[in-house]
Amino acid sequence: MTSDWLHNYPDSRLLNQPILISDHAAIFFDDSPFIQLSNRPYQLDNWCLEYQDIHDFVLSTWQRNVNGSPMFTLSKNMQHVKSLIRNWCLNNKKFWGIDWKNFTKDLATEGELVQSLADASLYMTKIVTSKESNLLQLQFWRQRCKKNWILKGDCPSKLLFSKVKCQQKKNEISSLLDDQGTLQYGQTDVQSVVVKSLKDTFQCDTMPPYDPEIDVVLRELDLPQLNSSQLANLDRPFSSSEIRTAMFSLGNKVGHLRPIGLCNTVYKCASKCLVARVRHYLPFLISDSQHTFVQGRVMTDNILMSHELMEKINSSKTGTNWLASIKIDMSKAYDRIHWSFLLQFLKAYGFPERWLQMIQQCLATVSYKSLINGTTSETFKPRCGLRQGDPISPYLFLFCMDIFSRMLHLGHDLKLFQGIKLSRRSPTISHLFFADDALIFFRPSSTTCTNIIQIIQRFTKISGEQLNLSKSLIKFSPNICSAAQQGFKSLFHMKHVQVFDHHLGAPIDFVGRKKDHFQFLINKITGRINCLNIIRLSQTQKLIFINSILVAMASHVLACYELPVSVTGKINSLLLRFFWAHSDTKGMHWLLVSKVFSARTTFLSNSPNTGPRYSGRHSYGLWGLLKANTLLNFGCNWKPGDGKSTLAGSAKWVNGSIPEFKPGILMPH
Numbered sequence: 001m002t003s004d005w006l007h008n009y010p011d012s013r014l015l016n017q018p019i020l021i022s023d024h025a026a027i028f029f030d031d032s033p034f035i036q037l038s039n040r041p042y043q044l045d046n047w048c049l050e051y052q053d054i055h056d057f058v059l060s061t062w063q064r065n066v067n068g069s070p071m072f073t074l075s076k077n078m079q080h081v082k083s084l085i086r087n088w089c090l091n092n093k094k095f096w097g098i099d100w101k102n103f104t105k106d107l108a109t110e111g112e113l114v115q116s117l118a119d120a121s122l123y124m125t126k127i128v129t130s131k132e133s134n135l136l137q138l139q140f141w142r143q144r145c146k147k148n149w150i151l152k153g154d155c156p157s158k159l160l161f162s163k164v165k166c167q168q169k170k171n172e173i174s175s176l177l178d179d180q181g182t183l184q185y186g187q188t189d190v191q192s193v194v195v196k197s198l199k200d201t202f203q204c205d206t207m208p209p210y211d212p213e214i215d216v217v218l219r220e221l222d223l224p225q226l227n228s229s230q231l232a233n234l235d236r237p238f239s240s241s242e243i244r245t246a247m248f249s250l251g252n253k254v255g256h257l258r259p260i261g262l263c264n265t266v267y268k269c270a271s272k273c274l275v276a277r278v279r280h281y282l283p284f285l286i287s288d289s290q291h292t293f294v295q296g297r298v299m300t301d302n303i304l305m306s307h308e309l310m311e312k313i314n315s316s317k318t319g320t321n322w323l324a325s326i327k328i329d330m331s332k333a334y335d336r337i338h339w340s341f342l343l344q345f346l347k348a349y350g351f352p353e354r355w356l357q358m359i360q361q362c363l364a365t366v367s368y369k370s371l372i373n374g375t376t377s378e379t380f381k382p383r384c385g386l387r388q389g390d391p392i393s394p395y396l397f398l399f400c401m402d403i404f405s406r407m408l409h410l411g412h413d414l415k416l417f418q419g420i421k422l423s424r425r426s427p428t429i430s431h432l433f434f435a436d437d438a439l440i441f442f443r444p445s446s447t448t449c450t451n452i453i454q455i456i457q458r459f460t461k462i463s464g465e466q467l468n469l470s471k472s473l474i475k476f477s478p479n480i481c482s483a484a485q486q487g488f489k490s491l492f493h494m495k496h497v498q499v500f501d502h503h504l505g506a507p508i509d510f511v512g513r514k515k516d517h518f519q520f521l522i523n524k525i526t527g528r529i530n531c532l533n534i535i536r537l538s539q540t541q542k543l544i545f546i547n548s549i550l551v552a553m554a555s556h557v558l559a560c561y562e563l564p565v566s567v568t569g570k571i572n573s574l575l576l577r578f579f580w581a582h583s584d585t586k587g588m589h590w591l592l593v594s595k596v597f598s599a600r601t602t603f604l605s606n607s608p609n610t611g612p613r614y615s616g617r618h619s620y621g622l623w624g625l626l627k628a629n630t631l632l633n634f635g636c637n638w639k640p641g642d643g644k645s646t647l648a649g650s651a652k653w654v655n656g657s658i659p660e661f662k663p664g665i666l667m668p669h
Contacts, residue, residue, distance in 0.1 A: 012031045013031075015028040015029075015174060048088075048089055053088060054085060054088070057081055057084045057085055058081055062077055064080070074266065110126065111123065173373060174186075174190070176190045178193045190372055191375065194372055194377075198370060198380075201332055201336070202385050203383060211461075211462055213462050214340070215344075217407070217462060218345070221407070223345075223348050224284060224349070225349060226285075226351065234278070235352045235355070243269060246268075246269045246272035246276065250265060250268055250272070263389055268391060270362075274392050275391050282294045282395070282398065283297075285402070286399075286402050289430075289431055289433050290398060290401060290402060293395060293398055303504055304560055304621055307560070307620075308619055309420055310508050311510070311621075313325060313420070313475065314478070314509070314510075317477070320479075321479070322443055322476070322477060322484075323444075323476075324441075324474065324476045325439060325440065325442075325500070326472065326473065327472060327473040327503070328440065328456070329471035329472045330438075331466045331467070333397070333436040333465060334385060336466055337464055338464035339360070339363050339364070341400070342399065343360060345400075359396070362392060401433055401435065401436065404459045405431065407458070407459055408431050408440065411455050412428070416448065416452075416455070417452055418448065437503065444476065469494055472492075472495070473494060474489060474497070475509070502520070505557070507557075510620050518563055519567075521554050521567065522567065522574070528553070529550070529574060529575075529578045532578070533581070543579070546578070554571070560621060561620065562624035562628065
């Protein structure tokens, strides 16, 4: 396919039909023009900001008197200033003689004449010299041109735009399977399938306004409530400093830019203000089984406790002490939350009425469109779900999952099922949550399995959540016979596995050789190195990639486990080969990863006075923590402080040793 072909047939495409008879499939060539209808909102061009008229429009608009609530006033002012600026831009384009088409055409003509580096230098010189006279046109062109085109030196020629056209057609969705398995073709049918799927997910027509079962659950659960001082702090007006902090924290990091974050700036500022107020009370309101978005709780705690419980299940090989665990997967967890369920439970936590109204506005003001092949569908408003990219959505979801957690705690307290204890004096653990990643631990029987299923079904009914049975897993201890396992599996309708896969990006179920469970780290680093090898990088650049990307890929695993020597050696070898590849210089091969591994492995002990003592079988994770604890205590000093919590007879407070008390010995002053 040549550039002339792309120029003569810019809308050509090939459609591959499915195989229906024998092993032949039809291929259709379509060169009909694709009419892309776009109803994108008006966007202000950068060149307009060079004129004082734009600033005057903004100042005069915000000096108007508009009757209504603050949000209504803000909305009306934004609509008014948008209308003024849009009319001004359209009226002044022709008045100043700005001909965008001729400007880009001249650039394309000059670019096609480039045949050598000397021609390219003259071409760039001409662009620089014409910058002053064509400043407005240049701003308009740069705002619409891809950043990489300029950085990589691509000229605005027909060949460049032909490549862009090919990429657009490559990303085009020409066919899609609907829920019945029928293949739908064409822009209209494909977009209809997508819109129908979204509407079904958000239950636009079937959302019940009120569910009396929620009141029954509220009476059963003992939910914590905000006290008077907390309520007063939540209900006080937002200060200008809070709004300023929230506004200037938007988009100042690359991690804040998400393709799904389609909330406007004003909404995100208001949402961040709500988050800043409520997150301080989450440790008091959210149960200890939840480990995400709560201050003082980290992901590594969830990984280590899950690993210890899985080790307990694997070690139960004989006797009648049957143990089991299920890994629950919620289907589109954010999109199915019922608003009435969320608001009723927030009220039960003690949130003031003003806060409930603001949260309801955050939920109800969302609207959606589907974007297929550059064409948007009609707008539809959901009646359930939390919007993606909203700063407050993760915290609202925490309260939803906290209800599920407390329902499981209530079932455990009522002896509907029993959790698992790691030792005699340890607490019983029935479940661990990290957002919607849920693990439930129990002693299986026909009665307990039925009770757990009823708790899950009751939660999904009132919350709107839907259990994904195809991705949910169940695991039994080795001492349970096959017949009993099949019976329990038939009750849950879940897939039975011998080993749980990774949980929160780290292995938790070690069965067999330890190094096999960390092979995924080697595969990830190898894949990333293969991608980087395509680019010729200097050793300084490679060192930055190693420290910031390659080593960071294993950081969360290193925080939990000490990797086997064979795994660290393999990773170290990969990084060394990557660092010294394509290099003509010689130097000393220093171990990049081994030092990082020994420094990253940490274990925090309450006090280094006495070493911890553990009885029974040590899991792989506990073995690594004990070794890390020894290293940590060796390099740390301890100070008694005020001495109130120091035991004079058993603490190492005298030159790092336990004091000896003998008759006739006086303590030095």
